Amino acid sequence: MAVANMEYRTEKKAKKKAYKELKEIARSEGKRPPPNLYPSAIKEIQAEEKKYVMDRFYNPKLIEIAKKMKEERDLLLQDRAASGQWQ
Structure with a gap:
């Protein structure tokens, strides 16, 4: 159970990080950030x-x-x- 929980958390962190990078790219290009893909x-x-x-x-x-x-x-x-x- 602990392993599954740890995997879930790392996956969730990776998704958050990817979305954060997408927002930064959009801001640097002067566009609106995309909607959150992983709500x-x-x-x-x-x-x-x-x-x-x-x-x-x-x-x-x-x-x-x-x-x-x-x-x-x-x-x-x-x-x-x-x-x-x-x-």
Whole structure:
């Protein structure tokens, strides 16, 4: 596992270095730097999920579902506290 992790890190560093050199070449030629060829996987996932995150806060149906879930959780916690049982 450590070897695979080390290989991944060296590969990632090489990609970053290559992109950095591409940006420097573009700047020296007076051009705009190219888009990042190796974007972060986490940022890609976040971009895909952004729509759903916004829905969570602004979609009335989802807000109603969240309220119901909170009420159910609160009732369950109250029942547990009243009976003295913790499962």
